[in-house]
Amino acid sequence: MIPSVLPTYNRAPLRFERGEGTWLIAEDGTRYLDLGAGIAVNALGHAHPALVEALTEQAGKLWHLSNLYEIPQQQALADALVEQTFADTVFFTNSGTEACELAVKMARKYWSDKGSPERVNIVTFSGAFHGRSSAGIAAAGSEKMTKGFGPLLPGFVHLPFGVHGSVLSNAIDDTVAAILVEPIQGEGGIRPLPDPCLKGLRDLCDDTGTLLIFDEVQCGMGRTGKLFAHEWAGIAPDIMMVAKGIGGGFPLGAVLATENAAAGMTAGTHGSTYGGNPLACAVGARVLEIVGDPAFLDAVDRKAGGLRQKLEGLVANHPDIFELVRGTGLMLGLKCRVPNGDVVQACYAQNLLTVPAADNIVRLLPPLTITDEEIAEAVARLDAAAAALAATTAAES
Known part of the structure; x- marks a missing residue:
């Protein structure tokens, strides 16, 4: 049974x-x-007094509105993230999986609006983990993630982890919209991508116009000693997925992007019933206030x-x-x-x-x-x- x-x-x-x-x-x-912290979620530990205070204070006022209306707590957290990162704009989700879905949509919509709708492919790397949605498992591509769930969502090109040089550059043709990579693979076995490799990806994307997407769901929010892991390499992505530690244990995720990369995401192109609700954003703002110090x-x-x-x-x-x-x-x-x-x-x-x-x-x-x-x-x-x-x-x- x-x-x-x-x-x-x-x-x-x-x-x-x-x-x-x-x-x-x-x-x-x-x-x-x-030593698990909910798989890198409880960034400030369990029952942190500041987070308990933020949650209970907001819970006594307002839990949910939907995004039909302006949400001050969401605006405050977005403003703080924009101030402290490369990003110009933020969309709030409830998880890293949802963040992956939007990152893929954003990259493809970017090229469609630029008159190149054929640029839909996302280059990913072996050992990756980008969530368990249809896009997430297709992005990972491993048999463990995909077996029994076909047909898989098309539009992903899988390369070996750590590949570089001509093998990598030859994979970037006029069908590729973006490169999606974790600066440090988590589920894949704590495999950091060396700083020169991250810089090389940034240079390749700059040379070809390809968007660079970082998945910092597990390695972000202070876990490496920087607010985000890519900062150690001195470069920035065009789009970044965030979740886990950003809510300190409360379900919260986000997609951060430059104005250019997000240009295609106009009113009606994406949405979330719960994403960016007052409770989540009140807690997230307190987490960022502490971790961003x-x-x-x-x-x-x-x-x-x-x-x-x-x-x-x-x-x-x-x-x-x-x-x-x-x-x-x-x-x-x-x-x-x-x-x-x-x-x-x-x-x-x-x-x-x-x-x-x-x-x-x-x-x-x-x-x-x-x-x-x-x-x-x-x-x-x-x-x-x-x-x-x-x-x-x-x-x-």
Whole structure:
């Protein structure tokens, strides 16, 4: 008999009733150190007082209006995002998946309005994850994402991750509307695209007129020590997808764009019933106020350096369990020599929450508010988990 909740997830048998900062408390009172943060969503941890205040204050006034009317909270958040980023305009969604849908539509509409409707193809890269809508899975293109869901939405060209030079430039013909890429692949296994590659993509797009779309749903909102990951490369996209951390746990996403890239999106070309509602935008504005503070971002960068150093030591101490550390900021991955699912399970036994990813990676995506003491505790628990795995492996051999 099928469960009342559609069984599309392999859920761990854990039930949490409340959270406090970097900690989650189960129904039996057990405390778990959370290095997953809802998969990079709870950027400010659980039950952050400023976010609770923003939500409850707005909840007592107005929840929903629809976009038939002006929404001051939406305008305020859009203004703040425009001020702090490359963008000239913002459309609010409820998720990263919805942001992907609009980014694809925006790029194609741009070329249609310019008199080149044949420019519809979006170039993407292996290992990508852009959500689970029809456009999102077609953009990713992997069998894991697409099997059984055909026919797939056409208009996507898939290239190997990290491809460059003539192979990349030859793929940009007069049918291509945009290049869509994650500066750091999350689901794909915490694979950063090096700064020279990001700069090369920007140069290629400038030379060919192709639009450059960044998916910063997972790597954005302060996770790398910059407000957005692409800032480390000193370049900017034409369109950017944002979600996860922007709402601090409240469902919120956005598409940011330059005036030029968004020129085709006039009244009636796109919409969202819930997107940009007063509740979401009130919380999002408070998140941005906190995360966008340069002192906060400096603290993230500093803590990330400390965590990275400790993880390198962990890998050195457990060479049979771990192979290497990769990633940027507080978006780090441990590449495992044993199945990553075994590491995640061993961490559960240490009351530590981590997230698996492709390429046998265990993701570490803690709240950006994690303390130095909690970082030390987290690595100690990872060490204990690795030691337990090593002992089990030795006993079985």
